[in-house]
Amino acid sequence: MRNSLKIFTGGSNPELAKKICKHAGIKLGKCETVKFSNENLKVRILESVRGKDVYVVQSSCPPVNENIMELLIMIDAIKHAKADSITAVLPYYPYVRSDKKDEPRISITARLIADLLETAGADRVMTMNLHSPQIAGFFRIPVDHLLAGKLLCDYYKKKGVENCVVVAPDAGSAKRAGVYAITLGLPLAILDKRRNDDSEKAKIHNVIGEVKGMRALIFDDEIATGGSILEVVKALESLGVREIEAACVHAVLSGTAVERLGKSALAKLVVTDTVTIPPEKRIPKMVILSVAELFAKAIVCSNRGSSISGLFGKI
């Protein structure tokens, strides 16, 4: 017999957690976090979790480091309250871009996060559009890696994609962009973007494929400073593209990203709600699609022990 299901949320993205619960047809579990004057956190789970399958939703939103700590403390508290299983639900995985040792004497912090989650007591992890899918291999516990590409493509299929070309912002994303192009039945163009240092500034050197007079659709896993997208927008403008739209799963939108995107030639930015987007960051050219239903279905399936792979596509 399956255990009953409980969903709790940390402070990072309660709106998404509430929507997930609504789709799953259950009430959000009650818990409270107190922050003391010395910045220590205390989490109290306010209802019994004994023998339950517990899902804890916490995304990588500001304050990122405090939210990681809150999640670890929540998992520990739930473990000691005798839950049967604990799944850390991370719609946007923390430190996802620190996934390799590409310089001497640096940390592969995405791996460190995996170790911390396991040490705290997570039995499973559920996450979405990892910067590199190999991150799932950082864990010894099972990882459900959900993908939001189908959601983005369904949006564009509904809106129409006449005279469009899918543009891969860099060589690393070409494979993924190719899947978007196939899914939407569109041609593909690839930009040669390079980043030379830690300044978060990227430069476009070349373009492979036809873009002139077309509507360009840029797909990326995340938009942080907006630097990558804005470079692509500039490059595409100079190549005579008719209109430019971007679709990114994780709307990190750090620093002055929103202001710069607002002023740019980008006609539309389609994102999801894996990361909390405060009202001041919601600009008219932004469309926010919710991943809540997908997470809810995945949680319900995982709790029932049924397959989740049919819920999403390959991107």
Ligand code: R5P
């Ligand atoms: C890079 O490899 C990623 O796919 C994104 O293009 C990047 O993380 C976006 O960051 P930013 O908006 O700061 O350029």
